[in-house]
Amino acid sequence: MNSEGNPRYEExxxxxxxxxxxxxxxxxxxxxxxxxxxxxxxxxxxxxxxMHRRADDPYFSETRGDVLVSRxxxxxxxxxxxxxxxxxxxxxxxxxxxxxxxxxxxxRKGWWLPYPVEYKRGNRKDGDYDEVQLxxxxxxxxxMLGVTVEEGALYYGERERRVGxxxxxxxxxxxxxxxxxxxxxxxxxxxxxxxxxxxxxxCSLEALCKPKMSVTATSRYLKDYLHDEAE
Numbered sequence: 001m002n003s004e005g006n007p008r009y010e011e012x013x014x015x016x017x018x019x020x021x022x023x024x025x026x027x028x029x030x031x032x033x034x035x036x037x038x039x040x041x042x043x044x045x046x047x048x049x050x051m052h053r054r055a056d057d058p059y060f061s062e063t064r065g066d067v068l069v070s071r072x073x074x075x076x077x078x079x080x081x082x083x084x085x086x087x088x089x090x091x092x093x094x095x096x097x098x099x100x101x102x103x104x105x106x107x108r109k110g111w112w113l114p115y116p117v118e119y120k121r122g123n124r125k126d127g128d129y130d131e132v133q134l135x136x137x138x139x140x141x142x143x144m145l146g147v148t149v150e151e152g153a154l155y156y157g158e159r160e161r162r163v164g165x166x167x168x169x170x171x172x173x174x175x176x177x178x179x180x181x182x183x184x185x186x187x188x189x190x191x192x193x194x195x196x197x198x199x200x201x202x203c204s205l206e207a208l209c210k211p212k213m214s215v216t217a218t219s220r221y222l223k224d225y226l227h228d229e230a231e
Contacts, residue, residue, distance in 0.1 A: 009081030015182055017075060017084030017140065020175065021133040023182050025199070030182070031191030032205050066093035068108065077140035080179040086137050088117040101147040114141050116152035123158050127199075128174070130154050135167045135175045 016034065023030040032038045062069045068091040076083040091112035094102045102111035116137045120130055131154070138149040153162045165171075185192070194209050 007081070008078045009183075013081050013183070014076065014083040015081060015179075015186060017077070017080075017082040017136050018133065019182060020080075020082065020136050020178055021129045023178055023185075024129045024132045025127065026197075027181075027185065027192040028194055028209060029205055031185065032209060035186065035189060035191050038205065066095070067091070068093075068105070068112065075137055075140035075144070077136070077143045079143055080136055080139055080175065081183055082136055082140065082179060084137075084140075086116050086141075087119045089141065090115040090117060101150065103145045103147055114145060114147065114149050116141060116149065117155055117162070118152070119155045119157065121157045123156055124154070124163055128171070131165050131171060132175050132178060134165055135171050136179070138167050139172070139175065 019030055019034050022033055070089045070091065071087070073086045073089045074083075075086050091103075091105060091108075092115055094111040094113060102113055105112050116134060118130065118134045118137065124130075134152050134154060138152055141147075141149050149167060151164060151166045153164050155162050196212050
């Protein structure tokens with residue numbers, strides 16, 4: 001347990017950091033993928049993979065003025081119990097001596113500020129699924145580098161634009177809560193039941209999940225039950 005009241009997870013307890021986006025979107029989707037090892041490709045996931053391939057080059061880094069770009073950076077957070085890979089982590093050169101959240105980088109002069117960037121296809125979503133994944137990456141960077149990462153960005157490929165994200169207290173608390181729930185569900189080994197919602201239409205696992213079938217079956221049961229009671 002750390003000073004914030006959160007547990008410290010061991011290496012064999014780590015879950016995939018990318019799963020927190022799945023979990024925030026739908027607990028059942030997360031269970032089907034991470035508990036039952038099921039996956040289904042659709043055009044959205046295919047395009048997303050292509051974008052990640054362009055971002056994830058573990059042998060490539062570049063310097064753009066005062067910004068060092070590191071791609072496919074391994075991440076691990078003992079506070080969240082999550083591990084994975086960041087699409088891009090930018091390190092911004094510190095100008096001035098008062099900045100506190102700075103790090104030294106091997107083979108590089110000066111001080112640098114870490115700034116995670118996650119690549120997504122399409123446009124910004126209504127939910128906070130992307131933001132919680134990026135914030136989890138930021139917390140992992142904090143655990144690894146011993147600094148506070150205050151902000152990062154989401155890059156949306158359809159419009160080729162960045163959206164800045166500040167890692168404030170409410171977002172951090174949501175990430176900690178989701179991570180704790182993920183670990184509880186993983187320990188139970190039970191996949192959440194299907195619940196049909198409008199967002200199900202964009203899920204690549206809809207055919208496997210069959211959420212409408214669950215709704216239909218429940219409606220039929222209630223109809224039969226009420227009919228029997230009336231008799």
